[in-house]
Amino acid sequence: MPHPELLLLLLADARLPVGGHTQSGTLEGALTHGLTANDVPGYLRTRLLSSTRVEAGTAVVARATVERHGSLDQVERAWAARTVSPALREASRTQGHALMRLVRRTWPDLSRPLDDVVRPSRSTVLGAVSAGLGLGAASVARLVAYDDVQTVCAAALKLLPLDPVTVAGWAAEALNGIADLEAAVSWAELPTDIPACSAPQIEAWAQAHAASTRRLFRA
Amino acid sequence: MPDHAPHRPPAAPAAARAARPLRLGVCGPVGTGKSSLIALLCRELSGRLEIAVVTNDIYTDEDARFLRSAGVLAPERIRAVETGACPHTAIRDDISANLSTVEELEEDYPELDLVLLESGGDNLTATYSPALVDAQVFVLDVAGGGDVARKGGPGIERADLLVVNKTDLAPYVGVDVPAMLADATAARGERPVIGLSRTDRASVDRIVAWVEEVRRSQAAGVLVPSDPGPMARHVHAHEH
Ligand SMILES: Nc1nc2c(ncn2[C@@H]2O[C@H](COP(=O)(O)OP(=O)(O)O)[C@@H](O)[C@H]2O)c(=O)[nH]1
Ligand SMILES: [Mg+2]
Numbered sequence: 001m002p003h004p005e006l007l008l009l010l011l012a013d014a015r016l017p018v019g020g021h022t023q024s025g026t027l028e029g030a031l032t033h034g035l036t037a038n039d040v041p042g043y044l045r046t047r048l049l050s051s052t053r054v055e056a057g058t059a060v061v062a063r064a065t066v067e068r069h070g071s072l073d074q075v076e077r078a079w080a081a082r083t084v085s086p087a088l089r090e091a092s093r094t095q096g097h098a099l100m101r102l103v104r105r106t107w108p109d110l111s112r113p114l115d116d117v118v119r120p121s122r123s124t125v126l127g128a129v130s131a132g133l134g135l136g137a138a139s140v141a142r143l144v145a146y147d148d149v150q151t152v153c154a155a156a157l158k159l160l161p162l163d164p165v166t167v168a169g170w171a172a173e174a175l176n177g178i179a180d181l182e183a184a185v186s187w188a189e190l191p192t193d194i195p196a197c198s199a200p201q202i203e204a205w206a207q208a209h210a211a212s213t214r215r216l217f218r219a
Numbered sequence: 220m221p222d223h224a225p226h227r228p229p230a231a232p233a234a235a236r237a238a239r240p241l242r243l244g245v246c247g248p249v250g251t252g253k254s255s256l257i258a259l260l261c262r263e264l265s266g267r268l269e270i271a272v273v274t275n276d277i278y279t280d281e282d283a284r285f286l287r288s289a290g291v292l293a294p295e296r297i298r299a300v301e302t303g304a305c306p307h308t309a310i311r312d313d314i315s316a317n318l319s320t321v322e323e324l325e326e327d328y329p330e331l332d333l334v335l336l337e338s339g340g341d342n343l344t345a346t347y348s349p350a351l352v353d354a355q356v357f358v359l360d361v362a363g364g365g366d367v368a369r370k371g372g373p374g375i376e377r378a379d380l381l382v383v384n385k386t387d388l389a390p391y392v393g394v395d396v397p398a399m400l401a402d403a404t405a406a407r408g409e410r411p412v413i414g415l416s417r418t419d420r421a422s423v424d425r426i427v428a429w430v431e432e433v434r435r436s437q438a439a440g441v442l443v444p445s446d447p448g449p450m451a452r453h454v455h456a457h458e459h
Contacts, residue, residue, distance in 0.1 A: 017312065017315055018315055019313060019315040019319075021313060022301055097315075098319060101315065101318070158303065216277075216278065216301060216304045217301055217303045
């Protein structure tokens with residue numbers, strides 16, 4: 001296996017063909033319902049304190065579960081129970097499917113623990129695969145958090161008239177919030193350890209977005 | 220003089236593809252008639268073939284709604300994919316959202332013969348990856364001007380079929396259709412060009428026959444998806 005740091009870069013790269021360009025991290029729905037450009041940095045912080053902790057916690061626990069040869073089904077169920085919005089569950093499963101396609105072809109052995117999970121979420125896939133790739137729990141947590149920040153920032157550039165350097169600055173600023181998230185989830189081992197801290201407003205926006213007829217992003 | 224790039228191998232062996240429906244991509248600039256062509260094919264073929272459609276609307280679900288309201292196909296067989304304002308990416312460098320949707324349709328309707336994909340309508344350089352579609356149609360229209368075919372581009376030159384649509388409008392936009400078709404044919408070597416108008420029955424028959432022919436070769440396992448490529452070639456590709 002290549003160095004884990006290189007694998008982490010590969011997984012974090014927006015050029016990975018897993019449909020990242022179809023996602024806005026619910027930013028599109030949030031902007032439609034009144035958030036402004038000035039609110040985006042706060043939106044990034046809020047996500048790192050709420051929904052992204054669920055995602056990162058799920059990935060960390062999926063990783064630990066594969067390490068101890070446990071069943072990923074319970075992890076997936078714990079994630080679904082903490083992800084109240086059907087639209088967000090669906091979006092994550094679609095992304096999980098794209099990631100599975102990549103994993104099956106690139107590292108066929110690593111997809112095996114996921115064989116029995118029906119339509120796993122993106123975080124479950126990411127966590128399960130990272131066990132086989134030799135990534136540590138903290139790395140996985142940082143990966144999920146980083147990806148969330150960049151998803152929102154990339155979508156902000158499509159949706160709002162902004163200088164890209166301003167947005168890169170928001171991303172850099174948001175990275176400060178990732179240390180807390182990492183501390184909050186990287187110790188987790190069991191499905192019950194996954195934080196249950198969704199953001200109801202984000203879920204409401206995600207639901208409204210899914211029912212709208214004019215959208216650039218899937219979710 | 221730089222030579223042209225070597226021929227790329229197909230994305231997957233053709234034999235592996237015969238077990239599932241033909242995936243046919245339709246691309247070309249916005250407004251040239253992609254949705255109308257898909258509606259037309261559904262209307263003409265749905266008596267004989269099981270069909271589903273994937274649209275890639277750029278901004279609205281207009282295409283999907285147009286097709287649903289055209290009543291040519293059951294609404295649940297028409298699915299829209301959002302491309303995050305990247306219609307080009309979604310058919311070429313990261314096809315995962317489209318491919319998932321196609322696979323979903325194929326799972327939901329195991330009897331499918333034909334899946335039609337409509338691109339969000341990017342510029343002249345947008346073409347499908349052969350990993351997503353088995354064959355592709357590039358659509359231009361006479362209203363875009365008689366010069367477009369001559370200007371070329373990967374889709375115009377090397378899509379499996381080039382359609383020059385709305386020939387009925389030619390007198391109103393001052394376009395000489397035979398000359399435009401001759402330019403297109405010259406740019407494409409042996410690849411087919413069809414001048415189309417929904418009001419010209421013979422042209423409709425020609426395009427339907429072309430689709431059926433492609434479907435037959437796909438079903439027989441002899442269709443090898445070919446890549447129009449992203450770039451202009453310096454030298455004409457060799458013909459077989
Ligand atoms: N006159 C004429 N108009 C056509 C023809 N085909 C399509 N159109 C019109 O061209 C416009 C754009 O068509 P549409 O299918 O939505 O294009 P798309 O953006 O490429 O999907 C619509 O107003 C159609 O009615 C044709 O054969 N003749
Ligand atoms: Mg259209």
